[in-house]
Amino acid sequence: MTATTTATSSELLSVVASRELAGKRTVFAGIGLPTLAASLAHLTVAPTLEIVYESGVCGAHPSHLPETIADAVLITGAEAVLSMATLFGSVLQGGHIDVGFLGAAQIDRHGNLNSSVIGDWDRPTVRLPGSGGAMEVMANSSEVFVVMRRHDPRSFMAELDFCTSPGPDRALADGITPRGAGVTRVITDLGILARAGAGEELQLVAVHPGVTVDQVRAATGWDLRTADEVGTVEPPTAAELGLLREDVDPGRVYLR
C-alpha cells in the first residue's frame, strides 16, 4: 500500500511531520508544510489537534486553503480570534502550546536557530526577516519541530552566524530556565534528527529509503551523532497521500 515513488518532497516532509504529531493537542504553525502536516495529523494520528496561528486565530475552519497565517478565510467561521497580546502572552508564553513549528536559515547541533542574518548583524551579507515570534515559540512551546527542505552544510552549521532563537542549553547558560525542550525533531529531505531536550545534541535517528548515514553526515556541518540503530523512515502510505492530496490541499497550493 506504499506509494513512495509518487510522493514529492513536500508530500514526504508533510507526511513524516504529521506522524510526529500523534496524540498532540495544540500546535503553533505557520502556513505551508507545517499547516499541511498539522491538517493531515488532524485526519490521522491527532484527531483533537488544534492549530493556533500567530495572528491570533484558534480553531479555524477555513473554506479555502489559507495563503497566509492571517488569511481572511481563517477568521470567518473560526472558534476564537485573540489579540496578539493574549495570543503571545496567555496562550504561547502561558504554556498552552504542545508543539511549535519553526523554520530557519541555519540550525546547529543543539537546535539553536538563525533566521536573522547571513554574515554580521551590523552589515549582513543577507538580511533575513528576523525573529517574528520564533524566539517565543522556541522558549515557550513544550517542544519544537523544524522542517528543512534542503539538508546541506550551509544550513546545518557548526557555528551559527547569529542565534535568533536559542534552545534550552543557551538559555540555561544565560541563567534562565525555559519552559520547553527546544527542537526535538528536525525533518529533512534526507531523514530525521532528534533530541530529547537540554544537554543533548541532535542525532540522526532515521533516513529516508535509499539515503545512507554517510550521506547525511556529509550534508551536516558538524560531526553528526547517530542513534545506535538508525531506522528507515516508513514511506508515505497511499492513505496518507490520498488525504493530503484530496482533503488537505486539493488545489495543490503547497504540494508543489
Added chain:
Amino acid sequence: MTATTTATSSELLSVVASRELAGKRTVFAGIGLPTLAASLAHLTVAPTLEIVYESGVCGAHPSHLPETIADAVLITGAEAVLSMATLFGSVLQGGHIDVGFLGAAQIDRHGNLNSSVIGDWDRPTVRLPGSGGAMEVMANSSEVFVVMRRHDPRSFMAELDFCTSPGPDRALADGITPRGAGVTRVITDLGILARAGAGEELQLVAVHPGVTVDQVRAATGWDLRTADEVGTVEPPTAAELGLLREDVDPGRVYLR
C-alpha cells in the same frame, strides 16, 4: 435666582462638586454623588466630559439612572466596554483620567485616605471594604476630588488608622513619583478644602453660607490651615437645581 433654602445636602455637594469639573475631559467616578456631579457638569461647565467607570464602561448613555457602577443600563448603548486589564492598565494607569472621585472613612491633612479598617489591620474594630481601585485612582488620576457628607474629627484625622490610598507625599517618601497631584479638592457639608499637590497641606478655601471658619476647624482633627481669604460657596442656583432634579436624577434615587 438662588434657591439655597431648598437644596438638600446631597444637592449641595453635587452642585459644588460639579463646578470643580469645569473644562475637564475625563472623570473616573463611582455611583452616587460623583455621578450626579459629573452628569450635572456635563450639562453645565464641562460639555465634553466623559465618565469612565471602574467596571470598564466608557461613554455610557443609560436609559435609567444606574444603581451600581456595573448596572446593565450603563452597558446597553455605551460607546465602549473594556476589560478590567485595559481599563486599569491603559486607561487609568496610562494617564487618561483627569479627575478621579474617591470616598474614604478617614482623610488626613495631605489627602491620604483610609478605606480599609478602623483600628488595627490584624484585628480591626471595623473591617471596611478596602482599596478596590482607590489606590490606583489616587496614584494615576491627574487629581482627585473627595466628597465627604459629614465633616467631623472622626473622619478628618491627624493620623489615619491605616493608609489605603496615599497621596504623592507618602509615595515620594517611599521613593516613587506618582503621576498625579493626589487630592486637590475635598467638598464637605461645611465647605471646600483644597491643595495643589505634593508638599502642600489641605487648607480651607471656602465655607458654605452660614458656616464659620472656627466651626470647620473644630470639625477637623488636625490644626487646619485656612486660605488668606476664605470665600463663601455660591449656593446652588435654581438652574443647577432644576437640571439636577429634572434631568439628572428625576426619580430622586440619590437626591435624598
Added chain:
Amino acid sequence: MTMKDAIASFVHDGDTVSLEGFTHLIPTAAGHEIIRQGRRNLTVVRMTADIVVDQLLAGGCVTKLVSSFVGNSSAGSLGELRRRIEHADPEPLAFEEYSHYGMICRYLAGAQRLPFHPLRSYAGSDLPSVNPGIRKVTSPYPGADGEPEQIYVVPPVNPDVTIIHAQRADRSGNTQVWGLTGVQAEAVYAAKKAVVVVEEIVEDEVVRSDPNRTVIPSHAVHAVVACPRGAHPSFAQGYYDRDNAFYRAWSHISKDPARLREWMAEWVYGTRDHAEYVAKQGEEFWAGLAVGEAMSLPVNYGRRL
C-alpha cells in the same frame, strides 16, 4: 457536565479556587454547589469578595481569602466576613489583601507565566506592610529624572481551578461574553483547570459566526456547565437583571448569624441544585428581573467568492 460533577471533579479540599466576575456574571450557583458538597480549607481568590464569598464563609468552606474589595457592593456589609475578620468568630480568616489592579496584575502574571507583574500603585500605602507579597523592583532603565527608578510588583496567582459564569459557550468550551468582561479571561488562563458555567450551550455555528466574541477559547477550558440563572443575584447582560433588592437584604440577613443559618438552610442546603433554587424563587420573581431586547447590529466577516 452537571454542576455537581464539575465541582466534584475540579474542586478539592485545600484547593485555591478563583471565582471571578466583576458585579456581572458572578458564579453564584457554583459557589452554592461548593457549599453543598462541603468543601473545606479552600483559599478563595476573588477581586470583589461579595455575597457569594460571604456564603462560602458561612458554609465553612474557606480558610483563606485573597481579595481587593470585601463588601456587599454599595449595598452594605458582609456579616460573616466581618465576624471572621473582626472577631475570629467562629474562626479566624487568613486574608491576603491587594488593590483591584494588584489582583488584575496577579492574574496577568499567572496567565503569562511571569515571575511578577509591575504596577504604578502601592507607593506610600500601608498595604505592603501587611502583605509581604507586595515587593519592589529597580528598573534597569533610568527614570524620567535620569535616576534609578523603583516600582512595585505583585506575584503571579495560579489557582488550582478558576470558575466563571458566561452567557454562552459551545460544547467544546469556546466561551462568549458580552457586556462587562471583567478579568475572567485572565483568571481562566492563570488557572491550572477552568470550569465555565453558562446560561446556555449553543450550536457551534452560533459561536463561529462571531469569533471575536469568544473571550476564552476551548483549549483553556476543562468543563462546561449549563446553569441558567446561575449568576443570581448578579446579572447576565441580555438574560436577566441584577436583583438589587437581594443585595440590600443580604446586609441584614448576614448580620444576624441565626438568620444567616436559616437562609443557608433554606436556599443552599435546602435545594438539591440550582434548578431547584430557581424553581423555588418562582416564575413571578424571575419575571421581575426580565429584560427586553436591544440587539447588536451584525457585522460582516466576509466570505471568499
Added chain:
Amino acid sequence: MTMKDAIASFVHDGDTVSLEGFTHLIPTAAGHEIIRQGRRNLTVVRMTADIVVDQLLAGGCVTKLVSSFVGNSSAGSLGELRRRIEHADPEPLAFEEYSHYGMICRYLAGAQRLPFHPLRSYAGSDLPSVNPGIRKVTSPYPGADGEPEQIYVVPPVNPDVTIIHAQRADRSGNTQVWGLTGVQAEAVYAAKKAVVVVEEIVEDEVVRSDPNRTVIPSHAVHAVVACPRGAHPSFAQGYYDRDNAFYRAWSHISKDPARLREWMAEWVYGTRDHAEYVAKQGEEFWAGLAVGEAMSLPVNYGRRL
C-alpha cells in the same frame, strides 16, 4: 478630517511614528500620504516591517526602524530595506530589532506607563548583544528551584503618533475592529497622539449597538479619517480581500531600484490622494478583491423593562 490634514497635523519631521496592523488592516494609505508630504528623519515602529515600510524607506522618510520582522510576508523580500541594511544604499538605516512579543510588551509597557515589561524570551539569544534596550531584572520572588530568578525585560515605547486602520468608527473616534485585532489598541494607548483611518464613519447608533466591539474608545483618538480601501494591499475583514498578487509582485518591484522609483512615481507621487489611487486601480480590479457576506449573529444587550 482628511488624510492630508491628519498627516500634516500629526506627523512631523523627526517624529517616532507607529504604524500597526498585523497582516490585516495595514495603514498603507496613511503611509503613502506621509511619503507625498515628504516627511524626513522618522523613526518608524512596526512589528512586521513589510511593504508599507519598504515604501516609506524608498520615499526617504525613515532614518530608524524599530521592528521584529523585516520581510514581505511569506512572499519574499523587501528590496529597499535590504539595500539600506546590507549596503547602506542609498544611506544607512538604524535598526532596533526585537521579537514579536518583545514589541508587544513594549507597547503594553508604553500603554500602561510602566518602566519595563518582563517576558520569557531572549535568554540565550544573540539579540540582546546587538540591542542594549533588552535587559534583565532579578525577580524579588524565588524561582521554582528556590533560587533567585532572572527575567528579560523590554522598555516602553511611546510613539509621538500611532496610526492604525480599522473597519469603522463613529465621528468622535470610538473605533470598532473585527477579525484580527492585532496590537492596535495597545499601540494607540502607548502613543501621545493617535490617528484612526477607517473604511467608513458610521452613525453613533451603529457603534453603540455593540460596545464590546469597540477596541479603542474615543478618549484615546485624536483624529478619524475616512479612507475606503486604505489598507490595500492588505485586507479589511468583511470589506475586501488581500491582494496576494501584489505582495508577490512587490519582491520584484522593490528588488530593482529603477522599477521601484517608477512604481513610486506612478502610484504614490502620481496620485493626489488615496481616492485617486483607488480610482486608478479601476473597478474591475476591486471586483477581484470583493468578498461575500458572512454576517455575525446578533446578541442581546438587554433593555430595562
